[in-house]
Amino acid sequence: MLWIYATLLVVSLFAIVGVRFAGLFPPLTSYAENINVNYGYFVDSTNSHILGYVKESAIFRSVDDPKDIPWQLGKKSYWIKMNVENMGADHRHLSLYFDTPMIDRLNIYQFASEGQEVKRWHLGDSVQKGYTQVDMPPAVPLTLDGFESSTIYLQVYSTGIPVMPIWLLNAHEFHVLTQLLHAVWGGFIAIMLLVAVYNLAVFLSLKERVYLVYSGYVLTALVQLGAVHGFGIYLFPPAVQTFFSNNIVALTFGLFLQALLFAHLYLRVHKVESLLRQIVHYGIMVLSGLMLISFVLPEHISGTFLIAIQPMFYGLIGVLIWQRWNVGRRWSGMFLFSWLPLLVAGIFPPLLVTGVIEYTLLTRYALMFGTVLAVLCMALALAERFRHQREESVYQLTHDAMSATPNANVLSLMVESLINRNVNFKLCCFEIGRFSSLAPYMSAEEKRYFVGQVCEKLDAALDSDVVHVVESGYQKSRSYRIASIKEGHFGFIVLSSDDEKVALLLSSVIDELDCYVELNSFAIRIQGTIGTSSYPKDGKLTDVLFNKSLQALTETSMTVNKVHAYDSLNNFNRTLNMSLVADLKKAIDNDELELYHQPQIDLRSGSIHGSEVLLRWEHPKFGQVSPEVFVKLAEGVGLINDLTIWVIKRAFYQQSKLIELGYSRRLSINISASDIAIPNLVDKIADIAQNYNVPTGLLSLELTESTMVSDYVRLNEVIEKLSKFDIEVSIDDYGTGYSSLTYLSQLPFTELKIDRSFITGITSNPRQQNIVRTTTEMAKSLGLMVVAEGVEDLETAVILKRYGVDIAQGYHYSRPLSFSQYLLYLKRTSHQIPISVKHPRRQGSQLG
Secondary structure (H helix, E strand, O other), X not given: OHHHHHHHHHHHHHXXXXXXXXXXXXXXXXXXXXXXXXXXXXXXXXOOOOHHHHHHOOOOEEEOOHHHOOOOOOOOEEEEEEEEEEOOOOOEEEEEEEOOOOOOEEEEEEEEOOOOEEEEEEEOOOOOOOOOHHHOOOEEEXXXXXXXXXXXXXXXXXXXXXXXXXXXXXHHHHHHHHHHHHHHHHHHHHHHHHHHHHHHHHHHHHOOHXXXXXXXXXXHHHHHHHHHHOHHHHOOOHHHHHHHHHOHHHHHHHHXXXXXXXXXXXXXXXXXXXXXXXXXXHHHHHHHHHHHHHOOOOHHHHHHHHHHHHHHHHHHHHHHHHHOOOOOHHHHHHHHHHHHHHHHHOOHHHHHHOOOOOOOHHHHOHHHHHHHXXXXXXXXHHHHXXXXXXXXXXXXXXXXXOOOOEEHHHHHHHHHHHHHOOOOEEEEEEEEOOHHHHXXXXXXXXXXXXXXXXXXXXXXXXXXXXXXXXXXXXXXXXOEOOEEEEOOEEEEEEOOOOHHHHHHHHHHHHHHHOEEEEOOOOEEEEOEEEEEEEEOOOOOOHHHHHHHHHHHHOOOOOOOOOEEEOOHHHHHHHHHHHHHHHHHHHHHHOOOEEEEEEEEEEOOOOOEEEEEEEEEEEEOOOEEEOHHHHHHHHHHHOOHHHHHHHHHHHHHHHHHHHHHOOOOOEEEEEEOHHHHOOOOHHHHHHHHHHHOOOOHHHEEEEEEHHHHHHOHHHHHHHHHHHHHOXXXXXXXXXXXOOOOHHHHHHOOOOEEEEOHHHHOOHHHOHHHHHHHHHHHHHHHHOOOEEEEEOOOOHHHHHHHHHHOOOEEEOOXXXXXXXXXXXXXXXXHHOOOOOOOOOOOOOOOOOOO
């Protein structure tokens, strides 16, 4: 409503000043006090008569007032005869005032009563003469002695508008009129230049073309009206002013062109591909063509085109406003209102030309007044449009596009405000259940509808006095208690520190949300989880509270723990783990890790078959870090492949040392599902083996059962390629995961490793004995070697040997040993004489 009040203020001030200023103008009449004037006219249709013929032979038709002369467009001359007689004895100084800045030629001849010529004047905007600043406003002085009479002949010629008022004023009245007209012109020039410069500055700041076009429109209107009323002589050199005056129709077409382009940009028609946009483009081309043609066509012909095209031009502007009304109703309404003064004022020039209305100062300057009012209103419309754009920009910055709810920025401001006021509260984060897996299967419209339904139901479920209102109504829209944090996540604030009451409230919210949303092709059940953090217990900074709410959300589940409060102890462990990431990367790069070996014993001969390498990490600050911790951490942050390659390199290095000492033993290395995805894994293993001169036949890779179901096709390719290098492949922890006889029968495994959970306590558990026996028999039937881990005593080893298990490892034989300890173990338990080993080759089972 602000623009309405501003517009009413501008119009009211304009009306008050206009009424007050109009009272200062002297009355304009074709007769002066105590002066008798008789008027007559003669039309020279051929433009061939000279003054002598007109004076002696032309037949003048008498008129009571010069406004009754039938002016018409066309190439013809009008001769006006004035018989002026001073009826008093006083000496009179008069001014014969003509509002004729656009008349091509105005020749004035004054004769005394005896017939001799007293003086002649040549006015008009023709190239031969042209106006100067002294001629504005155009008038000639007359001096009559008491009872003196004089005859004046006026020759009027124009290819354009020949209408010319003839006003007879005394010298003082004309002086007052001159001062007032200059004030009007000066005010008009000042307003137009200020508006043009201001919008040009806005364009340079915002880089929006609409402001540049509007500046051009205002300047073109200034030039056009300067030519129409003659005050352009104060702005431009005489030659330039003459050019503008002689091409007034082309200037008007240019004004229409810029007005249409301005409407095109202001109403954002150019933003939408539509038929309306094409029509506007055609309209711009037509106006451009008419403007160019008007420079060469006679003015009376181009003026006819101008009058004819005005209804179509205003009609097109009306269609633009009508079609684009819904895009910005507020500033579109202001745009429509700003055109009204120009529409009304634009009627006067053609009516004056056709003689429909009387030629007065008011009708003569109506277009100027309407232009000023329209320019001011349009400036207000631009300001309203800019304000609306700013509101849209702010809305986009503070609201989520999908849900139309306030975004995290708004919620952060609310949290900061509460922190500054030291108000206890809980920041809650709600996550839509399974949204990340459902979203890819929804169209944009379905997703927007589903999220909108969730937001409505969530906001309604939170309709409680203890839930803080995040936004109390943006642009008179509804209030929200929730804010979008990211896709599928919404935050809200509970103004309570009572954990039990908050938990009860959040549980009721979860229950109330449990319903279905019907989409086009299916129904989706609304479920969700909530994580919370408390101020000031969990933190005193906004970012900290947000992060802890999201961390608490990760501890929730869709089945049991749907609401979870931030747990500082649990988070400490997570933070500690994350702090190990950089240290682990450094340890890998600097070889600060260590491989331990747990011997594997051949139950058939009692000799050392080989060892399983186990990774150890002695942290400089935290001491020995469990492999379960840092291996899981490496998988989570993407370091597992680097870790595996490090293990393989270090294992082959140690294997080369064993070979040099004559201990040709097998090494078993664990790899994960993500390691299978390493590009050219087998080639990298072969290259490492070649670098250390180690035969690939002494390597066994142990795959967990989960590896088999991660990518069966890729796993099959890798195992087949490993078999070409005689690298054994073992199923690790058999029986604890996703074992399938299909995988065992189709994939070329060479070994099956029974998990320790089936070995521990086997001596007293018949069911475990049956499982181990049948598993061993099945593996044997498939041609697989069987390894048992977790052998703690001799009795277990005896049972396993009886069942046919090939290899055993466990504390009964040895704990995991460092490499130096493993060497001592080999020396102590092995009676094998060191043997030489052929260097591996790539062909066959060995690398060359």
